[in-house]
Amino acid sequence: VIVGTCKTGVQFATIQLAVNASPSGGTIDVCPGTYSEQVLITKRLTLTGIPNAGGTQDAAVISPPAGGMVVNTTDQRGAVAAQVLVQNTSGVVISNLTVDGKGNQYNTTDLRGICYQDASGTVKNVAVRNEIPNDIPTGDQSGQGILVETTNSPSASLTVQNSSVHNYNKNGIVARYTGATLIATGNYVQGSGPID
Numbered sequence: 001v002i003v004g005t006c007k008t009g010v011q012f013a014t015i016q017l018a019v020n021a022s023p024s025g026g027t028i029d030v031c032p033g034t035y036s037e038q039v040l041i042t043k044r045l046t047l048t049g050i051p052n053a054g055g056t057q058d059a060a061v062i063s064p065p066a067g068g069m070v071v072n073t074t075d076q077r078g079a080v081a082a083q084v085l086v087q088n089t090s091g092v093v094i095s096n097l098t099v100d101g102k103g104n105q106y107n108t109t110d111l112r113g114i115c116y117q118d119a120s121g122t123v124k125n126v127a128v129r130n131e132i133p134n135d136i137p138t139g140d141q142s143g144q145g146i147l148v149e150t151t152n153s154p155s156a157s158l159t160v161q162n163s164s165v166h167n168y169n170k171n172g173i174v175a176r177y178t179g180a181t182l183i184a185t186g187n188y189v190q191g192s193g194p195i196d
Helices: 017-020
Strands: 026-032 033-036 040-042 045-047 060-062 073-075 077-088 093-096 098-100 110-117 118-123 129-130 144-149 156-161 164-168 169-176 179-185 188-190
Touching: 017 026, 017 040, 026 073, 040 045, 073 098, 073 110, 077 093, 110 118, 110 129, 110 156, 110 164, 144 156, 144 164, 144 179, 164 169, 169 179
Parallel strands: 026 045, 033 060, 040 077, 045 093, 060 098, 077 110, 093 118, 098 129, 110 144, 118 156, 129 164, 144 169, 156 179, 164 188
Antiparallel strands: 073 077
């Protein structure tokens, strides 16, 4: 399954349409471009960006929808808006994509780039950036780059490899709540320094 028109196959205009149409265990290739959407994955899939001719990591970018981010789940702390939400499944692999929160227009409770909720899988060769509510840095407990958490399940696990997270409001890479496990190797995480 292809998002875009850079190669032959069953083509879709958005990542979410491709996710909806793919069978469990399928692979979705995302062509270079910017995709302004929030993505929900609830089945085992591989989602991978196709490098552009120059081979840069920004080839396939997921950005906030034009109208801004909206709440798409909740956890123990309340409402959550995640750009990519992997929920109640296992074996989801996300690779070679950039998730950019700039222009999110969101200032309610919690903002996240990639969130595995009651789910497991692997994130590799991914860049997550600008996860700052309404693009204004604060000391608030919101704005995570990559997060794995349990809410209704006894376990959730995530491996994050060779990825980068920067310009976030709260935390770069997080495992939260009982039963959530994280293996993080070869990543680059850069905070913004002290914020009042």
